[in-house]
Amino acid sequence: MVLRFLCVVLSLALLSLGGTIFTDPVQVTKNYDFIVVGGGTAGAVVATRLSESPSVSILVIEAGVADNGTDSNLIYTPLLAGSGIGTILDWNYTTTSQSGLNGRALDFPRGFVVGGSSCINSMIYSRGPSDEYNRLATVSGDSGWSWLSLLPYIYKNEKHTPPWNNRNTFGEYNPLVHGYGPLLTGLTPTVFEHDKLVIKTTVEYPALYPYNLDLNSGNGLGFGWLQTSVGHSVRSTSASTYLRPALNTRGNIDLLLHTQVIKLVETATNTFKAVQVAQNAAAPSYQFTASKEVIVSAGTVGTPQLLMLSGIGPAEQLAEVGIESVIDLPDVGNNLQDQIILTLQWEVNGKTMFPFYNDPAAFAAALAQYDANKTGIAAGNPVVNTIGFMRLPSDSPLLAGGDPAAGPNAAHYQLAFLGTFYPNPGQTSPTTGNWMSIAIVVQSPTSRGSISLTSSNAFVHPSIDPEYFTTAFDIGTAIQAVKTAKAFVATSPWADFIIAPFADTAALTTDAEIEAYIRTYSTTLNHPTSTAKISQNSDEGGVVGPHLLVKGASGLRIVDASILPSMVAGYPQAEVYIIAERAADLIKSTWGLL
Incomplete structure (x- = not known):
């Protein structure tokens, strides 16, 4: 008993020392129980939760940069959300030419930083409908993925x-559906006239546009207030709320930065408990071994790329780039889904953020105020405060071939209300006036694309082909969403507010004109999923089973958005956090750590 007590005391003492952050693989000389590939949204959560068990050691390997470096203001200042795209914080991927977008290739941002895309996204925290999780349970054959079963993890996360400014938010959210977790979320500090009109429209037209008190309650339909991953005036990321606190206080978790895992190494037949790493294509490689598991959390692009580089994937495709097949898993890299975003714009009779964004002096003053005391317009999400999720009519011809949404509680499309002129790529903005925009998103697309290798070199980006708008459902739903957006602001509450639509918006009078606009201006919402999708163990298809273990392999698990069976009807960030929370417990249970 005394010896056991002393062991516990020693373990806790070691934990209190804090972990080590390495910047070169040559510095890593310890052995680890778990290796987590990727310190992004999912990887940071899994690694942090595993580190709660003092008897195990964890190494997180992150290809990108630190979240608290010289560009950290681009991450953590709410006003600058999205400014990290196209910078050192971004993998800077590009899609192939998209036939559904008139041959355009799109930039395809993913976070190249500790915290991953939770550091460069638009900060929206939207769990999606309960149907989404119930579908995950059905597809996987594991009831533990259902909404009710996941509620403890939902509360544990957020x-x-x-x-x-402690603005009164009574009636704008339901405190009973929120938890006690490290990830901080909240509502806007600044309400604009168009936000009030959105809510007024739900009051006057409840049958068409019902009000939803809290879109994170599991009720996935209706219009309400948007919640973002901002707390105490700062963006909340998986790095700031999970990984860095763990590194600061626990000696059993380390982080290796600026280092890419280039291959999963087979340590026994179909067993992958080692990784090969390098810092660039010309640098020496190193190998690290996990005594228990390797957990891949490299994201919807990086995860299938790494699997295929390691001989796990479609055998015929791997042979084309000279990689020998170890485990033939045809679905690796396939089933890629993503969402598009498209905006419509109106000039309005009321104050919006448009003049502010066009005034460099005002913008600089807002950042100075924020730097001084974390207050002001820069301390919250000022652009999108209200949002709506809608379904097609039940008799819509677009549903004749089946409903791609997760269930009757899941949206087909979204309308988001932006308090500025938000231009589509290639569109010219006005220079004066007050403007608002409505963004439309196809929430449950049916188009599916792929991630495929173009080289056996891990430092060469893979081919990314989302195949946007290659189905009648997707383009038809987008057309309906545009019509609904125009109808929404044509209701009586908007009569004195709307001055006129922008010329491009006004020109959309026929389905053909709307379709042409969609194909000309749509761009990615940066929500890729499903390239290593989950399925039941008995299914021939899929990449991981219900406990996220790679089919046909030992010692290898995937935890990130790539395992989702289909595009989510909310925003992937929230669902990935929740999946990672449960995944950590699944891993703990496997190794007797709960």
Whole structure:
């Protein structure tokens, strides 16, 4: 008994020392129980939760940069959300030419930083409908993925916080559906006239546009207030709320930066408990071994690329780039889904953020105020405060071939209300006036594309082909969403507010004109999923089973958005956090750590 007590005391003492952050693989000389590939949204959660068990050691390997470096203001200042795209914080991927977008290739941002895309996204925290999780349970054959079963993990992940100015948010969210977790979320500190009109429209037209008190309650339909991953005036990321606190206080978790895992190494027949790493194509490689598991959390692009580089994937495709097949898994890299975003714009009779964004002095003053005391317009999400999720009519011809949504509680499309002129790529903005925009998103697309290798060199980007708008359902739903957006602001609450539509918006009078606009201007919402999708163990298809273990392999698990069976009807960030929370417990249970 005394010896056992002393062991516990020693373990806790070691934990209190804090972990080590390495910047070169040559510095890593320890042995680890778990290796987590990728310190992004999912990887940071899994690694942090595993580190709660003092008897195990964890190494997180991140290809990108630190989240608290010289560009950290691009991450953590709410006003600058999205500014990290196209910078050192971004993998800077590009899609192939998209036939559904008139041959355009799109930039395809993914986070190249500790915290991953939770550091460069638009900060929206939207769990999606309960149907989404119930579908995950059905597809996997594991009831533990159902909404009700996941509620403890939902509460464990997130905590709602008031805006910096303590604005009264009564009636804008339901405190009962929020938890006590490290990830901080909240509502806008600044309400604009168009936000009030959105809510007024739900009051006057409840049958068409019902109000939803809290879109994170599991009720996936209706219009309400948008919640973002902002708490105490700062963006909340998986790095700031999970990984860095763990590294600061626990000696059993380390982080290796600026280092890419280039191959999963077979340590026994179909067993992958080692990884090969390098810092660039010309640098020496190193190998690290996990005594228990390798957990791949490299994301919807990086995860299938790494699997295929390691001989796990479609055998015929691997042979084309000279890689010998170890495990033939045809679905690796396939089933890629993503969402598009498209905006319509109106000039309005009321104050919006448009003049602010066009005034460099005002913008600089807002950042100076934020730097001084974390207050002001820069301390919250000022652009999108209200949002709506809608379904097609039940008799829509677009549903004749089946409903791609997760269930009757899941949206087909979304309308998001932006308090500025938000131009589509290639569109010219006006220079004066006050403007608002409505963004439309196809929430449950049916188009599926692929990630495929173009080289056996891990430092060569893979081919990314989302195949946007290659189905009648997707383009038809987008057309309906545009019509609904125009009808929404044609209702009586908007009569004195709308001055006129922007010329491009006004020109959309026929389905053909709307379709042409969609194909000309749509771009990615940066929500790729499903390239290593989950299925039941008995299914021939799929990449991982219900516990996220790679089919046909030992010692290898995937935890990120790539395992989702289909595009989510909310925003992937929230669902990935929740999946990672449960995945950590599944891993703990496997190794007797719960």
